[in-house]
Amino acid sequence: MSTPLSVGFLGLGAMGAPMALTLARAGFPVRGFDVSPRAGEVVGEALELLPDPRDAAAGADVVVVMVATGAQLHDVLFGERGIADALGPDTVLLVMATVGPQALESCAQGLEGRGVRVVDAPVSGGTARAATGDLLVMVGGAVEDVDAVRPLLDAMAGNAPVVGPRVGDGQRFKVVNQLLCGVHIAVAGEALALADSMGLDAAQCLEVLSTGAATSFMFEDRGPRMLQGDQAEVRSALDIFVKDMGLVTDAARAVDQPVPLASAAEQLYVRGRREGHGRHDDSVVFDVLRSR
Amino acid sequence: MSTPLSVGFLGLGAMGAPMALTLARAGFPVRGFDVSPRAGEVVGEALELLPDPRDAAAGADVVVVMVATGAQLHDVLFGERGIADALGPDTVLLVMATVGPQALESCAQGLEGRGVRVVDAPVSGGTARAATGDLLVMVGGAVEDVDAVRPLLDAMAGNAPVVGPRVGDGQRFKVVNQLLCGVHIAVAGEALALADSMGLDAAQCLEVLSTGAATSFMFEDRGPRMLQGDQAEVRSALDIFVKDMGLVTDAARAVDQPVPLASAAEQLYVRGRREGHGRHDDSVVFDVLRSR
Incomplete structure (x- = not known):
């Protein structure tokens, strides 16, 4: 060698x-x-x-x-x-x-x-x-x-x-990765918040829906931390997705590609930061969507 | 018996x-x-x-x-x-x-x-x-x-x-299921459309990202059909998600629960139907997002 x-x-x-x-x-x-x-x-x-x-x-x-x-x-x-x-x-x-x-x-x-x-x-x-x-x-x-x-x-x-x-293609690929991750975390929070608002047992939703067509890696990974609430360990801060969803929408704009779901998710993360959750675990989007 | x-x-x-x-x-x-x-x-x-x-x-x-x-x-x-x-x-x-x-x-x-x-x-x-x-x-x-x-x-x-x-709780649970499924299909299309628009190989994105934190059941199930384009077999018509995302946003409105991602996904399905894709496989959202 x-x-x-x-x-x-x-x-x-x-x-x-x-x-x-x-x-x-x-x-x-x-x-x-x-x-x-x-x-x-x-x-x-x-x-x-x-x-x-x-x-x-x-x-x-x-x-x-x-x-x-x-x-x-x-x-x-x-x-x-x-x-x-x-x-x-x-x-x-x-x-x-x-x-x-x-x-x-x-x-x-x-x-x-x-x-x-x-x-x-x-x-x-x-x-x-x-x-x-x-x-x-x-x-x-x-x-x-x-x-x-x-x-x-x-x-x-x-x-x-x-x-x-091209130098930049790695970043582009990562942007696609983050688009999926950021939307999947946000929609996991949205689904569990809706379940809770409708009077269902959100923990049962997580358990049952994790086994079927509705599941995602992020649903199974972040879901349990969403239900822990304030007790959730900070494994990945919300601030990271404020940054990364910004990279997603910037990169999409540069090629005239509409990304309506990424854009909706970005707004949730921005709102979460404004409400003081920037350094909390990103699973806090569940609480952001439940706030009254 | x-x-x-x-x-x-x-x-x-x-x-x-x-x-x-x-x-x-x-x-x-x-x-x-x-x-x-x-x-x-x-x-x-x-x-x-x-x-x-x-x-x-x-x-x-x-x-x-x-x-x-x-x-x-x-x-x-x-x-x-x-x-x-x-x-x-x-x-x-x-x-x-x-x-x-x-x-x-x-x-x-x-x-x-x-x-x-x-x-x-x-x-x-x-x-x-x-x-x-x-x-x-x-x-x-x-x-x-x-x-x-x-x-x-x-x-x-x-x-x-x-x-x-309650009679209605089964429907509520199904609404949560459809929220996740409908958003996961739409964001799979959005991610692959962005990859394509940025000059990446969408098939490689599907293959690589299916193995990691970005994956979902729907990304792996619908992704291959998205890349097949017109050849995709109709397994689940887009019209079903026009109906079901309507049920999601109706049910959420009834309990004052914002569902920004479901709402963005609903608009994509509605647009797909307007463009004549109602009876096509729902993986057609990829094409809807790529249209110029």
Whole structure:
């Protein structure tokens, strides 16, 4: 086996930390950076933490970016301590954050002329699967660039299909994923809220309807947390879907595609945030729809 | 075993015919009626067909009604050849049609004074499961009335939970089921249409996303038919969801429950019917969303 790829990993949050640790455990030398000093508590000694993102990126074969928003991606590249100048033709920039096609294409354009190779690889699967290297990674980019980062993808993902040749295709595929997830969570809340309003036993609805044509992964996953109410553990914050349904409707508008259901779901998430539920588990949409 | 219940079965359409045949096969004497003379071609010699619904209902222990709409249910009971006068305290009226809580409650009120016992038992599962006696039946009604028809339910259903004590609770439960099914079909079409519009491979989206958090029963069931386009076999007509999403929004309005996703889905089905797709497979919503 040849020398393992050296990795700079920027963004060690709820998803980034377990992903970086998975890479380190697989034998890749990883230098990490996060804006929060608390990242060190999570990743411990398993990888080298640096106080400046440019130092984490310098000389790395692959720079992985796992931030939360397009604005953060832009800042990582072109901000005050932006890493763009540390990148060159020998580096692959592997963007695993969910930022939407427009933000990614804009950043890739900003890197043109430096010869940086960009691979677009957002993920799905949550923190548990991040920790076990079992993510779904949706990969967009040129074949040779994807091949160059394949060992990292294999370490982090249970499945990492190439979904298109363009940088942005991974984001587009993730947008389709989020459209389905965001609508399925919202409609699970709507169905259980209607059951409750009509005087039915919502728990029986969940139990009976989970076995038939009405079910979805999200109905079975979020349904029990909806019925727990305030006791529900925060596994995925509502704020994430405020952001991601915004990416869905932005991406759809860019290709003149009406998405009436995604749009209705987006409004529910926005309303939930306004009512103070942004950091609550996204299953809170059930309560948002029941409020009187 | 005591003498099997005698059955009058009104409505021998796509669902009613296999349900009536299942009862006949299980040993119940069934006398049937349908407005269409073609019903005889389907049920053959297995049950006794009568030309007047009143004769099919007269003297039966249980009269099953499996029509398509609330208006048809009203006509069966109180129309020109309505069976209401043939019913009495010794009869259980077993309404298995999906007509919504309001229509059923209205008909039950019209029968008050005759002492007729009504059980509300709409079904889910499609024609194949109707033929094998493996339907999901959602049962609302008084315990003693449900007990009286339990042998019939056991013959037709794989699962027939009592979901509430009121006549109308079965319809309410079915409304929750249809809300989920109708939205899941519509959002499957919306997601695949967006994938296509963004230049992704919709078939790959279906394949990859079916394995993860974005999936639903309907995404996996209707998705392949969506991608077949005009070649798709008609398994469930779009018209059914025009009717059923109307029942959903009616039932929700009656309890002041907002259902923004169901409402958005309803508009898609209505638009599909206006564009001439009422009798096409409901997977045609994919084409409705792609139309330019």
